[in-house]
Amino acid sequence: MRAYILRRLAQSVLVVWAVTTIMFFMFRVMPADPTAILMERGMTEEARQALLERWGLTGTLWDQYVAYLGNLLQGDFGSSFFYRKPVWEVLFPLIINTLWIAVPGLLLGAALGAAIGTAVGWARRGGRVERSGIFLATVIRGVPNFVIGIALLTVFSSTLGWFPGFGMGDPGQTTGFARYFTLDFLHHLALPLLAVIIYFLPENLLLMRSGVVENRTEDYIELVRAKGVPQWRVAWHAARNSMLPLITWLFPALAETIAGIVVIEIVFSWPGVGRELVLAVTRQDYPLAQAAFFLLAVMIVLANLAADLAYGKLDPRVVYK
């Protein structure tokens, strides 16, 4: 077990290094220039060189790469070209903002998907419930998440006016950490959170349904049924045994959430790390974009590792070699 974990950890480091390296070179071979706007305003060539030096963009690509890796190993991701401050200072509050929609969205999406999936899986095969459940899930799954976001905005914000359509709070409201516990914040949270829930719902629903369908014909279900317990408890037995794929799905999904909700953050102008990542790429703010990608890589790798380990705990048939 220990050997397995160590080997997986080493693999994870390798993957993160590879992602970091690819990102580093990708940004530098793009034909864009982060000093362009300053040049357009007349910056002299000497000043431009000074700025490039300050930003670590002088010397050969290899030199820059070695310096970058060296700094990275010391935990220094550099300063954002745009905000002129260390990237973590910029990213940290944004990560928290993202987690506010990501974690509850993912958990509620999983819970709701599991509940509906159980109902759909337990319903009569080929019946109305099963057909409409599958139809609903496949339709939502087929719709890009920005369409879901825009549809929610149009209906609940523009047309009905029930919820604000952008941002994390009305201007001038409570500030600091206390803002997260205000009605104003919850009011703004509603639509983006709903979009994330809808985004994650169908996969859970379908996973759970197929698990329940598989389990419902097992002997132990017949046994439970024979005991004469109510129908919903029989279903619960099937559901419990169908959760394994769902739980193992949850870990990588948590990491993917960060990437997956980028679009939702943009649609709802939610000041999270996903929206900032897109802005950083368009602004050629390499350090910020690289740090955000690094963060994503680490999260995905760790989540996959956690999923693999959890699988062993949840399913005794899994053996680590």
Place this chain on the structure above:
Amino acid sequence: MTATIRRLAAPLWLPASIVALCAPAAAQDLGEPVPDLQIAYYSTDMGPMYEQSARVISEEWSKLGLGFRMQPVQFSSFISNIMVGGGLEDMAVFTVGADPDRVDPHYWLHDLGACGARRNGAKWCDEAYTAMVKGQREIVDQPERIAAVHAAQQHFYDVMPWWPATNTVYGILWNSKKWENVTSPAPVAAHEGLVDPWLSARPLTDDRILDWAHYEDVTTYNPMAEEGAVGWMRFIYDTFAKNNAQGQTVPWAATSWEFTDPTTVRITLREGMRFHDGEAVTADDAVFTINKVVELQPPAMSSRIANLAGAEKIDDLTFNVKLKAPDATFVTTVLTYAFILPEHVWSGYAGDMVARDVVADGAAIGSGPFKFKSWRVNETHELETFADHFQAPAYDGLRRLALGQADAIRSAMLAGTGDVASMVLPVAAMSDLAAQNDFLDFLEIPSHGTMLVWLNNQKEPFTDPAFRKALRMATSKERAAIEGWLGFAVPAGEGPVPTQLGMWHNADLPTIPFDVEAARKVLADAGYGWDAQGRLHYPKK
């Protein structure tokens, strides 16, 4: 029999046809065909106007028998490769923005046109012209300088190395049920920021905070790190002067300035000014700021400070600025840009001043009409009115909402969360919103921002003045304004200096009407000709 003749004659059809087609060309004694020309323009991430303008203009040019290759280029690549990198292949259609310091003719005459100038991407070099535009900068007597500037425009007009096509129209959209006088250019001059919420706005309700629905966040509150006067920082820090809509520089934190000799400017500060922490603004602060900038040479300010030698105090409110060389543009490009920093906040700072995080240090302190209150990255910036300012606005503060996308800005304006929006939505969209909602008002603001047609003046056919002239005559500025910019641009005047700059523009330059037939005649007179397909050929050598 007929079939046999047809079969025997068949191989002769092709050469016979070629001879027939070439006959008119040979008759006109044509040279080589003019190859297809590449037109570079900003790609659509900057908006559809550039591609659309390049297309409609080139449609008219193609009537001269020319073919084109359309080449969208991302903004930053355009600047690095074409504007300053010397990479213009054939032609470009692109826009330069209405930056406040571009109310000075030096940018249009020198920076975009002098031999070797960094932003002379059209690669034109005319020694006589270059001497003229370098000379005008050194004339500190304004009427004399205006005459020199007009003469340079005449020279440029006669040669036509490139030309402006349209001037940009900006728009401002505001909630007229909550605010009035939002668009008045007084007391802040129009070209200070064109479409930013003015200090003169007055609230009509109890909501006394002006919410500005904006696209982007701002980068910093450190004036050393950013070219502040084009940004948000000018609300917090005062500059010595401001430019008005007529291209004149008017007093702000300084009440007067005069050249005591061609390299010395004596500046007098306004009395009674205070920084946000209560300390008085004195000549010591101004001298400290200028000398620090000269010492540190902050990269973002490089174009404006290159000619500064230093500053010295005369008395509490008066100081001299020394220049390395005589420079009339000092007034428009330095007095309106340099911020006054509080010496007591900055002099003891031991770190890198250009990189200083002034928000973290609690040092975002200026003497401007607003005080810094808070900044949440990618969300909001809050400023409070500084009641002691000599032009303190009649409301309590300003909030900038960084909404990140046009739909959110639209929603914010419709929901009443945003009080004012500018530049961030297409002008046509702002106009529509105002037409559909009676609580929203909209105003168009013409600017000196200009869409230019650039030619590679070092390459055939553009080295030929007749070719340039024909192309100029066949440039439909009206179509570019109406179809390219959906009517939210105005056809530009003659010469490189925009007509919007009033006294600096030479209004005596005769208008060149759009006339494709006349353009073809110019080409024909210069020896160009057309083949049977209508393709333009060079004169025979």
